[in-house]
Amino acid sequence: MPELPEVEVTRRGIAPKLTGRLISAVRVRQPRLRWPVPRAVRSLAGRTVRGVRRRGKYLLVDCGDGHLILHLGMSGSLRVLPPGTPAGKHDHFDLVLGDRMLRLRDPRRFGAVLWTRAPVDAHPLLASLGVEPLSDELDGERLHRMTRGLRSPIKLFVMDGHRIVGVGNIYASESLFRARIDPRMAAGKLTKEKARLLAAAIRHTLQKAIRAGGSSLRDYVGADGESGGAQSRHWVYDREGKPCRRCRTPIKRIVQGQRSTYFCPSCQRP
Ligand SMILES: [Zn+2]
16 A cells, blocks of 8 residues: 555656646546546646645645645556556546646555645645644654643554554554654653654654655656565564564564554663
8 A cells, every 4th residue: 555655756756747737638537436536627638737745645736726636545556658658457547748647547446536626735635634744843842742641552643644644554663663662652651852753753764765765766656566665674564573673682563453563672661
């Protein structure tokens, strides 16, 4: 499943190829994605792409009088291709911009192509999203304030998209290791110093994954592992029983919120 770093790598790949270009045609081959593709999407031709932003795992294509909202779902990918490229079975949507087109491939059809003329950040899908972990908004002070009074484990707090957006399971375990925080600790017990370390660790972990994905970025940008993504060496994730890369203590696996958490019981003491 494409995580925030893959989506950001996609954004960086497509944004310079789309921005400033006139939309010459739109093709919707399969309107039944996660939500039906609205009719208005078919009549976007004639608009100019002003830019491509990301909010959480949504890509927002600014078309001047509205935004195209794209989501890769479970298996989606976006590629910029020559406009005559034959469509495969899972190529559901093309945004043609003269000599190039943006194509959505999504075998499982959990992705989304939506359109809104309203202020996009207030869209029902975006309005309740948490803080952007890569923005300046997420610093230690903010994180400390956000966690006051919370008794849920810090790992679940970090993964809660209504609080911080886009920190998936791998990145949550990795970030907590970097900050040397026990994943079971109550979020409300986070000290100011630990909050600062955790904010920095989250940013570092996501940026590292973006760099790993970015190195394989050419005309293919997108999901399903082919673009490299975050396959780099993990500190703790998926390393149960293996020696900690810092202290050699065997890595432990526990289950929190039905997801596996990996941590070093020595480096991440309660
Ligand atoms: Zn360790």
